[in-house]
Amino acid sequence: MAIEIKPLESLNDMKKVQDLEKKVWDMQPIPVHQTFTAVKNGGILIGAYDGKELIGFSYGFAGFKNGEVYLCSHMMGILPDYQSRNLGERLKHEQKRMALTKGYTLITWTFDPLESVNAYLNLHKLRAITGCYHVNLYGDMDDALNRGLPTDRFQLEWWIAEPHVNSYGRGPLTEDDENSLLETEINRDGLLFIQGQKSVADLEERDRWLVPIPDHFQSIKKKDLQLAIDWRMKTRPLFQQLLRKGFVGTDIVRKPEEKLCYYVFEYRTSLAVPAAFFKEETNDKY
Structure with missing residues (x-):
């Protein structure tokens, strides 16, 4: 039977969502009166x-900020047996369609910069951009995905009415473009680690940079928490410097044979999107 995507509007629908939240995240769900x-x-x-x-x-x-209305995409959950079936992308495209009918032009949400699957959906498939980095945005979280790590997040801007999102031509990276700002190796346990970093003093000398991240960050976190923390702490300032220099994350390139993915950063001014909308936020504990 084909999976059907449709709006949920009744109180009974909201109760079903609560049951699904418990199954997906094993946490207290959002109250029905709120949704x-x-x-x-x-x-x-x-x-x-x-x-x-x-x-x-x-x-x-x-959501509302600086005189502008936007849609704050807060949660997306899929039962484990149905993940990796393109359902996330289908849900986001239906969200986009409905948002446009309501008059929205911007949808925003956050995700962990080191989660490559989310990054690939958000940047490569949906063509959102990462224009803002938040340090430990949600403080300490005790769920399996976040436990033991600062909850750093990229804030996405999905400009659903703009050419960048709606024109799908994208040229391949050339060899000259593969200018990674981090040098990586695979250790004896088969885990990717950062061996060195290139100078970021002259970021303006190029209009495109690459930043590698692990292809399976949660595997690293489960096997070596200190290595996971190292990835967080070493990528954080690099992402921040790129964004402060006017770059935004625009794509993800997968390199499974190297156990990594590359973020692609380009100047925001080279894209068909509005000016920066969100500002960096920091939880002072980290």
Whole structure:
């Protein structure tokens, strides 16, 4: 049976989303009165159904900043047995379609910069951009994905009415473009580590830079927490410097044979998107 993607609007729909949140994250769900009120006031809640079973959802609510209205895409969850089936992309495209009908031109959400699967969906498939880096945005979190690490996040801008998102031509990287700012190696345990860093004093000398991240960061975190922390602490200042110099993350290039992915950073002014919208935020504990 084909999986159906459709809006969720009733109180019963909201209760099904709560049950799904518990299954996906094993945490207390968002109260029904909150999601119901948000959907009634510009929010968007979308479900993926396999027959009568809700197996995935996407939830966003209206945001407002500097005189501009946007959609804050807060959560997306999919049951483990249905992950890696392109459902995340389908949910996001339906969110985009519904957002445009409501008059939104910008959708934003956050994700861990070291999670390559999320990065590939967000930047490569959806063509959002990373224009802002938040240090330890959510403080200490005790779930399996975040436990033991500062919750650093990229804030995405998905300009859903702009040419950058809606024109899909993208040229391949040339050999000259493969200018990685980090040097990496694989250790005796088969884990990727940072061996060295190139000087970032003259970032302006090129209009495109690459930053590697592990292809399976959670595997590193499970096997060697200190190595995972090292990745966080060494990539953090590099991402921050690139963004402060006017670069934004625009793509992800996969290199599975090297156990890594490359972020592609380009000047924001070279893209068909509006000026920077969000500013960096820091939790002072880290």
